[in-house]
Amino acid sequence: DAKTTQPTSMDCAEGRAANLPCNHSTISGNEYVYWYRQIHSQGPQYIIHGLKNNETNEMASLIITEDRKSSTLILPHATLRDTAVYYCIVRENYGGSQGNLIFGKGTKLSVKP
Amino acid sequence: EAGVAQSPRYKIIEKRQSVAFWCNPISGHATLYWYQQILGQGPKLLIQFQNNGVVDDSQLPKDRFSAERLKGVDSTLKIQPAKLEDSAVYLCASSRTGHGSGNTIYFGEGSWLTVV
Helix, strand or coil, X not given: CCCCECCXXXXXXXXXXXXXXXXXXXXXXXXXXXXXXECCCCCCEEEEEECCCCEECCCCXXXXXXXXXXXXXXXXXXXXXXXXXXXXXXXXEECCEECXXXXXXXXXXXXXX | CCCCEEECCEEEECCCCXXXXXXXXXXXXXXXXXXXXXXXXXXXXXXXXXXXXXXXXXXXXXXXXXXXXXXXXXXXXXXXXXXHHHCEEEEEEEECCCCCCCCCCEECCCEEEEEC
16 A cells, blocks of 8 residues: 555746655655656656655755655746646665556646646 | 557457457667556556566456567566456566666557456
């Protein structure tokens, strides 16, 4: 079963920041937080991942709380093309390799003009 | 860098027929995954390969599903005979194998199967 809890859906105005929360209260020390998104009729797209520190790339920022029990994905300037289902996943890292991804139902983000 | 390639993109078959899906992973990726995604749900792992060996096939319905990766590169997923509940998107994904956090999994566009 997925180890994360996300809201079922969220709306965001175009051009505004989209903040997508995720709870992972049972995360263990060797588990990473990964975010993927899936636009209709496409395969899941990798966005970002992190362990303890906040991370930023060209797509988004990932803010992880100090106790690592929750995180927030931030899309700084949402566009209509960011409308998608966003999945927050905790992924085990063991012995230098990592386990597969266990998906929940994700958050359906709708960006509105 | 080319992404994960899958074919066919769409397939419609009658129940009890067979179907095969092909996947070519990103060059140099030793690990290959097949996921099944039923409409309205997140993807679910069917099988994971490391080179040409099976790492995890615990969720693969082995009475009707089979998968192979004979030369450690391309992979084929077969369903025989198909049931109505096999209607889903079949996603292939791949990743490098190594140390640290760089072992990101990348997905193909998926093969859409409708069983009628």
